[in-house]
Amino acid sequence: MPFPTLSEFAAKSVAQGIVNETISLDFRLDTKCSNAIVREIFNEDKVCGENYRKLEEYKNQLSVTKIDFRKYDVDTEAVLNLANFNLVSLDFGEMWFLEMDFPDPEYGEEFLDIVTMFDRSMNNYSRRSLIHLGMASDQGYIKGWEKEVEDLFHCHTFDDDRFQFPSFCASFSNLRVLDISYVKGLSSLHGINKLENLQNLLLCHEDLDNINEYKELFELKTLKHLDVSSNHFSDNWSETGTNPIRDMLAAGVRMEALEFLDCSTTAVTEHELEEFVKNHSSLQTIAAICTPCNQSTISGMKMLNMFSMSESLGYLLRTDRNTLVCHFMKDVFETVKANLTHLDDFDLCRVKNALLFVLREPFDRETKVTTLARYLGSELFQHQLSTSRFPTDTADIIEMFYNVFNKRDFYTSWQDETVELMLGMLEATVNSVSPGLLIPDRVLHIVFEKTFALVDQFPQYQTKGNEIVRQAVKWMSSEQIQKMSGNSELERKVQEMINSA
Template identity: 40%
Template sequence: MVFPTLFQLAVKSVAQQIHNEKIPIDFNLDIKSSNAVVKELLEMDPQNIEKLKTHKNQLSTVTELDLRKFKIDVEGILNLKNFKLTSLNFGDLYHLRTKYPDPTNSYGMDIVSLLERAVNTQEKMIHLGFSGEEDKRYMIGWEKKVSKLLPSLQSIKITFSRFCQHCQLSNLCDSFPNLRILDISFATRLSTLEGIKNLKHLQKLVMRYVRIEDRDGYKELSELKNLRFLDLSGGIGPYRSISPIPVIRSLLQAEIRMENLEFLDCSMTVVWKHELKEFLEHHPSLKTVVAISTKCDKSHIPTIDLLNYNSPDSIMKSLEYAITNDRSDLAEDCILFIAEKLNTNHNQLDASEISGLLKALGYVLRESKNNMTNYRAIRCFAESKFFE
């Protein structure tokens, strides 16, 4: 079980003081502290987005901002110029389309104009994230424009519900050949990963809830010699419900080989133990596999660190992974499993197993920022027959 460090406790304390308006106005923080405090501040209360304006001098060393949970206005966009950002995730941009119209496309958005007003150090911007509306006329040709404006980008998180309609993956890969991290989660109508082989330096690929029906569409993954981290997990996406994807089977059938792959997340997909073991034989560098809510979520494979429900220790690791990576769907699935264990099998559990499960629930209540996740943990305490 991971306990908070003194730094983490200090961050929570400082953020709380800023939230309560009880901190001296002349305080100064270094880059690491500012980033951590602002993240905690925004998680604490969405209204704290205004603190970026009122405390812009004290928080001037902030370099990373995640605004996915906020609809930032034009004044807020202009205020971002006060910070030397290297990482910026806007979240949904659709509400800003009328504020930054594309002069060449009456339905589109001028993302270059938006970024010019928001980013102070364009040549140092490393990470950019945003999501868009599914109209195919929205943000056409943004890839080349942004690549010229932000030449140092190494990480992109883009969420488009109809990705291939207006943002061909091949265009993205051609425009940003130096990417180390690419997140295209929730992309629908993406029939192939063609073009991804051009990302010679790619180390992390996240494509949650992405269904590629043609197994040959995965072939270029074998060209990614530097890929270390691959997230192919499924579940229920924000735009639609989907049936579980047999993605590991597709990779095996396509004879994919990623020689340096170390981490795989195949949670909430259709994968059997024999398929996973065959995949491991083809990828000897694999060290960790997340297999929460799969056909092998109670399996044990001694050669890897398998995150599933095989033991209280594995459940704890699964919860830590889910909460740390803001995966409320995985966290809630873990809690439901714990609830079932405590409700139906508690007479068969030994003391160490019971202690591990209770510690896992305590971890959720202490670390999760998701209200529904916390509610499920509390409900587990309230309704389980174990506590009768």
């Protein structure tokens, strides 16, 4: 994990000061700083939070050009405040709260008059300069909105969940990026050949009616990035799962400029990928995560799968694919466990490093917890402790694991599962000891400390805590026992725990 730069630290500090109202800005910040600060303000907020209102409060100090509202249900006040900023990129989340103030003149509040909304909220600079507009919602819009919005803006990228596709393509013919993932009712790509400048196409989780719908992709001469991944996870790809690669091969599709393909979580086979590569001479990278090609290599091709775990996880981090991370790491752990006797320390180290990458990088909390729980459940942790004889970073790793679990909200339905996972981790640590192998002093201290803390907070786990402490004491050396006797507080807690049985 790269160490944050001073500018990143500064942006985070200013953002926290703005959110906590502990900072006063009496001057206008430049664009780069403003965008970084607003990004941190939004990152610190929970889904459907209200940190976006800080944009109104600091409109005279922040020179923002990029705003991402996707985690918010913004209101009319926030939308109208956009006129105070010269924007080049704007993303919306749900837009239900805007229907009352911007109703469709013909159908009322069933549809959103998005044309009037943009007309009132975008200044002249934003209208001229906006290059990305995202509306990831299944909100209905007034009839003919595509042409009228196109007249307002000259967007190069556009995301939307519900529109008449041929009309859309005709109206936004200069698009460079198009994300029509998860679009409801999209059964055809007819008209996409009008997007002559398209470079990046995201078709995630789309199931077109027949293979002929892919044929117009052949006419996209500038397309470099294609994402046809799915969100369908299966253990039996022969019976379930989509396979757009097979459909494109059958349709004879060739995209001469294509450099990157993401076909993750599809049923594509290694043979089909090899054929696809033959048809696309410019192709350089294939993401085939959680597919039957999870362990495949193709000559001359950079593959994002199990053979490049760190790079694959980095890609998933950049594209915000937390669910896919969980499934990918599950596949990794299961594959390693099934081949445990044939793996050397280098292979196991790669798995551990992949796990640490997930825990250290800014994936969401549930992804970290789920991944770590699956790792501990695979018994790889115990195996590595026993075979590696407690490597020097064991204490730090246990501390990190504990902190990941400890950040989970205990006052939820996850409480029992979380506490049991933490105790299971500590139990696995003491059970990894064998004759001639001592628990290092620092590891022993952490086991005692965390066990006492958990039992104090959750007395119903007294018996499990007792078992862990007894097992730890059983394997202590005479020198370790002597050291403990010099720590009266620790000795008292150990005795109380043992005597509580």
